[in-house]
Amino acid sequence: MTARRRVKLDQRGLPVRKEDVRADDPDACQCAHLDREDWDGVESDWSDITFVKANTKAILGVPIGYDSVKAKLRAKAAKIGATVPEGAMQLNGSGRFLRPVLLEVEGAPAGSKDVVRPGGVAFTRIFEAPWGQLKKVARETSDDATKKYGRAPDKLWIWYLTCRICSRARNFETLIAAHYRHAP
Secondary structure (H helix, E strand, O other), rough: OOOOOOOOEOOOOOEEHHOOOOOOOOOOOOOOOOOHHHHOOOEEEEEOEEEEEEEEEEOOOEOOOHHHHHHHHHHHHHHOEEEOOOOEEEOOOOOOEEEEEEEEEEOOOOOOOEEOOOOEEEEEEEEEOOOOOOOHHHHHHHHHHHHHOOOOOOOOOOOOOOOOOOOOOOOOOOEEEEOOOOOO
């Protein structure tokens, strides 16, 4: 017979895992908080933005190993002498079994391996996208961008604005970027 053990619960009654609690502040997370006026339904110029790129595995489109790819991207940036700005975008591409992940950097030397300079423009929308809603809001963003620019976006990128600590409280807030390589 196994011994019973006590499991600490959070304010929602869910089990708290050790990796979910920061030693210095258990109620805080490092997630981005974006102002909807600056991001929702807005076109951004990506001609001067730079990212480092890595891939993460996915199971039927759901990324796994997300924390390890974040560390890998930061290490790549440091290795090439680039810096990660405060509030840097971390974008996820599509893929059922392998998904590209981009981390915004500054000062990356030209020609560096795994450096992406996408150029063009991005039309962004912010949604609350709880489980099962992501496909719907991505399609809605693509449709909005197609109406606005007269053609489908070249690529859709997703920025998960919440982590497993704050996702439920912020209702899985997500930014979808419809990217056009060349300004329409």
